[in-house]
Amino acid sequence: MGTRWTCHGPSLLVLFCYGQLLPWLRTEGYQSSGKLYHETVAKEFLQFYEHTAQVVWNQFMEATWNYVTNITKKNRNEMLHKDTEKSQHMLYFGTRARLFKNASFQDPSIKRMLSKLQNIDKAALPKDELREYNKILAYMEKTYSTAQVCLNEGPCMPLEPDLEEVMATSRDNSAPKEATFAAFPSPSHSGQRGPIRHCGSEWQRHSQPRTPSLSPGLQQKSH
Structure with missing residues (x-):
C-alpha cells in the first residue's frame, strides 16, 4: 500500500500538512535511509509537489x-x-529533492524535474534578507508602475502604455530620443569605462539612420 499524496483545502496552512505526510523525507538520517529515495x-514526491x-x-x-x-499598502503586504x-514551499520541497540520487534514475522527466x-x-x-529582498522588488514594481516621463513639449506620460507607444510607433526621430533621455538615469554614465565617455552620445550614434555604402566593386561599375 503506497503513500497517499492528498491534502484537502486551498489554504497553504492546510497544504503544509505535507510536513506530516512526508515524515520519511527528512534531511537528517539521509545516509541510513537511502533506500527510501x-x-x-521520487515520482510520487513530484506529483505531490505539483x-x-x-x-x-x-x-x-x-x-x-x-x-x-491597485498599488496599496494592503495589497503590497498581501x-x-x-x-x-x-x-x-520552494525551500521545503527543494531541500528534500536533493535527497534523491537521480543520477541512477531511468525516467528523464523525473531527473529533469x-x-x-x-x-x-x-x-x-x-x-530577514529574503524579506528585505522582496520589499526591494515591490518598491521597484511600484516605481515602474507609477513613474511618469515629462516631455519638453507635451504632457507627462506613464511608462506603460503611453511611453511604450511613443517608442514603438513614433516616426519623429526626436520624439523617441527625448522620451529616452528623459528617463535615462545619470548613474549609467558613472558605469562607463573606456573611450566612450557619454552613454547618451553613444545611443545617438547608434540611433542615427544609416545609408549602406556601395562596395568598391559596385562603385566602379556605377561610374
Whole structure:
C-alpha cells in the first residue's frame, strides 16, 4: 500500500500538512535511509509537489496581480506574505529533492524535474534578507508602475502604455530620443569605462539612420 499524496483545502496552512505526510523525507538520517529515495518514490514526491505548488503559486500570482493593478499598502503586504509562503514551499520541497540520487534514475522527466526543483533560488536566503529582498522588488514594481516621463513639449506620460507607444510607433526621430533621455538615469554614465565617455552620445550614434555604402566593386561599375 503506497503513500497517499492528498491534502484537502486551498489554504497553504492546510497544504503544509505535507510536513506530516512526508515524515520519511527528512534531511537528517539521509545516509541510513537511502533506500527510501528510489525512483518510484521520487515520482510520487513530484506529483505531490505539483499538487501543492498549483495552489501556492496561484495565490502568489493573484496577490501580485492585485498589487500591480491597485498599488496599496494592503495589497503590497498581501503580496509579500504570499511571496514568503512561496519561498517556504520552494525551500521545503527543494531541500528534500536533493535527497534523491537521480543520477541512477531511468525516467528523464523525473531527473529533469528533480534537478530544477533542487534550485531553490532566493528561498535559500535567511528570512530577514529574503524579506528585505522582496520589499526591494515591490518598491521597484511600484516605481515602474507609477513613474511618469515629462516631455519638453507635451504632457507627462506613464511608462506603460503611453511611453511604450511613443517608442514603438513614433516616426519623429526626436520624439523617441527625448522620451529616452528623459528617463535615462545619470548613474549609467558613472558605469562607463573606456573611450566612450557619454552613454547618451553613444545611443545617438547608434540611433542615427544609416545609408549602406556601395562596395568598391559596385562603385566602379556605377561610374
